[in-house]
Amino acid sequence: MKKNMGNADRIIRIIIAATIALLYFNNIITGTLGIILMVFAAVFVLTSLISFCPLYTLFGWNSCSTKSRDLVK
Template identity: 60%
Template sequence: MKKNLGTVDKAIRIIIAVGIAVLYFTNVISGTLAIVLGILAVVFLLTSFISFCPLYLPFGINTLKKKRR
């Protein structure tokens, strides 16, 4: 599993996940929408922490900057 998420991409995913959590805990979202967005938030956090997004593979997307030698 090769890393394919850059720093900015990870930060955006974490911010979105935190935003969803805030909406849930302030009762702005509930029911089915809350469940779907909650699952999305968990996926965003998981992919941010492991720096890998499986959906990027088929499209060849890589936001990780290459290290210079």
């Protein structure tokens, strides 16, 4: 599996996931919306950890530099 996410993209996703988790655990977002957003946050963290986003593959996007992409091959 080739990397297709750059460092900036990964950091942004982790910040968004942390913000969603903070809002959820402080009961600012609750109910069904809270659960759905927590699932998105979990997906953001998972894709950030493995540096691969399946949606990027579908759309042909790549935010990873060629230098770090070649190291993973």
